[in-house]
Amino acid sequence: MQPADIFDRAARRARRDRAAAGYAAHDFLRAAMLDGIADRLDAVKRDFADVLDLGCFDASFVPPPGTRVARLDPGFGFAKAACGVQGDEDRLPFADAAFDLVVAAGTLDSVGDLPGALTLIRRTLRPDGLFLGAFVGGNSLSTLRAVLRSAEGERPVARLHPQIDLRSAGDLLVRAGLTLPVADFETLTVRYASFGRLLDDLRGMAASNVLASRHPLRRDVLARAMAEFAARAAPDGRTAERFDIVFLTGWSPAPDQPKPARRGSGRTSLADALRPPGG
Structure with a gap:
């Protein structure tokens, strides 16, 4: 039996459609993700032919030269503007082995079935195909969480949204059947002049609450949250918020890929390695 979604798919699509027109004013977080993905892609010495931009937003991901690119986004507005397909990451409409590179920047943290989405990504990849992902996780929005807890008593x-930590992210890659998995993260600190500016950014980047179970924020709670946020400000009047960007790298299995050494196959003992020269 399929577990119930913790996210509201209709609300997720609606949030993205509302954000589409003004997204360029709030795209700093995805821009940082794409910079990190570009750095990782530059380190890969191989050619790609067919690329999937998964969760494409405004199609700002630039694929490698000479490649064909398909784009998918959960929001109709983003998908239409990118000449792409509207769809959910855990319900991909693409054939198996259709791509040799899949990039997913900024959406996987709000996918209803993330393990299923990663498994589908692996299936859409050709043997020795590359997956590069990035999303908000770890200890992101720690100030906002603390402020809301204090305001609600x-x-x-x-x-x-629940956050995926680094270890869990790596485990998900393995569970999906991706090989040579790597998970790492970078922290971005943004300093806000007001609580409202933080909420504006979250709405503008389509990152506001899309949990299936949502509760209205009462005015008294909002007022306390605003005051608590201001109380945490530095002397210049700005309050720091944290965003952890989790980066994922994995490969579709292929017979000629390098494999980790079998446990116990090493020929040098630890004692030998630690013995001083001439000992």
Whole structure:
């Protein structure tokens, strides 16, 4: 039996459609993700032919020269503007082995079935195809979480998406059947003049609450949250917020890929390695 989604798919699509027109004013987080993906892609010495830009937003990902690119986004507005396909990452409409590179920047943290989405990504890749992903995870939005907990008192409700930590991200790659998995992260700190500016950015980047169970934010709670956020400001009046960008790298299995050494196959003992020269 399929587990119930923790995210509201219709709300997710609607949030993205509302964000599409003004997205360029709030795209700093995805721009940082794409910079990190570009660095990782530059280190790969091979050619690609067919690329999937998964969760394409405004189609700002630039594929390698000479490649064919397909784009998919959960939002109709983004998908239409990118001449792409509207769809969900855990319900991909593409054939198996259709691509040799899949890039997913900025959407996987709000996918209803992330393990399923990664498995589908692996299936759409050709043997020895590359997956590069990035999303918000770790200890992101720690200030916002603390402010809301304080403002709501003894009975807080879930208002922010659950975050995927680095170890869990790596485990998900292995679970999906991707090989040579690597998960790492970078932290971006943004300093806000007001609580409202932070909320504007989250709405503008289509990152506001799309949990299936949502609760209205009462005015008294909002007022306390604004005051708490301001109380945490530095002397210049700005409050720091943290964004952890989790980067994922994995390969579709292929017979000629390098394989990790079998446990116990090393020929040098630890004692020998630690013995001083001439000992």
